[in-house]
Amino acid sequence: xxxxxxxxxxxxxxxxxxxxxxxxxxxxxxxxxxxxxxxxxxxxxxxxxxxxxxxxxxxxxxxxxxxxxxxxxxxxxxxxxxxxxxxxxxxxxxxxxxxxxxxxxxxxxxxx
Amino acid sequence: xxxxxxxxxxxxxxxxxxxxxxxxxxxxxxxxxxxxxxxxxxxxxxxxxxxxxxxxxxxxxxxxxxxxxxxxxxxxxxxxxxxxxxxxxxxxxxxxxxxxxxxxxxxxxxxx
Numbered sequence: 001x002x003x004x005x006x007x008x009x010x011x012x013x014x015x016x017x018x019x020x021x022x023x024x025x026x027x028x029x030x031x032x033x034x035x036x037x038x039x040x041x042x043x044x045x046x047x048x049x050x051x052x053x054x055x056x057x058x059x060x061x062x063x064x065x066x067x068x069x070x071x072x073x074x075x076x077x078x079x080x081x082x083x084x085x086x087x088x089x090x091x092x093x094x095x096x097x098x099x100x101x102x103x104x105x106x107x108x109x110x111x112x
Numbered sequence: 113x114x115x116x117x118x119x120x121x122x123x124x125x126x127x128x129x130x131x132x133x134x135x136x137x138x139x140x141x142x143x144x145x146x147x148x149x150x151x152x153x154x155x156x157x158x159x160x161x162x163x164x165x166x167x168x169x170x171x172x173x174x175x176x177x178x179x180x181x182x183x184x185x186x187x188x189x190x191x192x193x194x195x196x197x198x199x200x201x202x203x204x205x206x207x208x209x210x211x212x213x214x215x216x217x218x219x220x221x222x223x224x
Contacts, residue, residue, distance in 0.1 A: 004155075033211070040121065042202060042216040043156075058211065090155055099144050099163055101212060103155035 003027045004104040006091050012110045013081050021076045021107050023091030031094035032074040033101065034058075034066060036087040043090065049074055081111040114139040114205045118215035126223050131175075131190040133218050135203030138184065145186040146204040146212070147177055156202065162186060173197070198222045 004025045013019050023032065030051045035043040045058030047066040055066060063085060067075045078085055091104040119134040137143055144163045148156040160171025167179040177188045186203060203215040 035214075040216060043214040045211055048211060092156075099146075099161065099206065100158055101156075103148075103157070105153075105155045 004091060004093055004102055006089075006104040006107050008107060009105065010108045012112065014112050015082055017081050017111075019078045019081055019109070021089055021091075021109070023074045023076070023104055025072050025074075025091075025093045025102075027093050027095070027102060028071070029093035029095055029102075030071060031096060032068070033092040033094065034064075034074070034076045035090045035092065036060065036085075037090060037106075038087050046076065046089075078109075078111075081109075083111045085109065086111045114143060114207055114210065114213055116203045116205045116213060116215040118201075118203050118218050120218055121216065122219045122221060124221040124223065125193045127195055128192050131188070131193045131197065131220065133188040133201050133203075133220065135177075135186045135188065135215060136184050137186060137203075137205045139205060139207055141207050144206045145177075145179060146206075147171065147175070147186075147188050148202045148204060148214075150200045150202065150217075152199070159188070159201075193220075193222050195222050195224070 007022045033048045034046040044060050049068045065077045089107045092101045094101045115138045117136045146161045147159040150156045160169045162169050162179045170176045175190045200217045200219045202217050204212050206212045
């Protein structure tokens with residue numbers, strides 16, 4: 001089984017809809033991240049969490065919110081989706097001891 | 113704040129030829145540097161990392177990179193390209209107590 005899983009893998013929604021992307025991990029890492037990937041822009045950090053009680057905004061947090069329900073679960077929400085939030089979204093965990101991040105397979109979100 | 117610049121959004125090589133993907137960084141303190149690879153429809157996977165030990169770093173699949181402080185560079189190389197190396201490659205930088213900053217990516221195309 002994959003160490004970092006994301007659901008759904010693909011989602012098409014309409015402008016104004018609320019949507020939640022979920023991430024689960026079995027690696028036992030405290031640190032978790034949400035990124036979005038756009039062609040030609042690389043990965044940009046949306047939110048990150050260093051433990052269950054710690055939530056931090058990243059470079060592009062406007063229009064997004066997160067919830068860290070447990071050490072293993074970190075969800076990203078779009079309260080009112082807009083077309084320019086169409087992107088590939090990645091969740092990642094981090095092994096602090098080795099400065100290494102482990103990525104999920106991604107969620108491809110399309111907002112019409 | 114730290115940053116990375118990847119030179120060339122696309123690099124084309126023939127199978128068996130040298131692969132050279134360029135990355136330059138900017139950081140006010142000694143950085144940690146990473147190369148990640150993304151195969152089609154997958155998440156990112158760590159290729160190699162530099163964390164202030166040996167300046168020549170060897171990674172998976174025959175890739176290596178050399179940290180050159182004087183040139184602020186961390187270029188990725190492989191002596192002989194294989195068709196399976198076709199993917200997008202991301203350089204990333206972090207410093208203590210900061211998050212990871214990614215470059216915009218370089219797509220490697222390998223022709224027979």
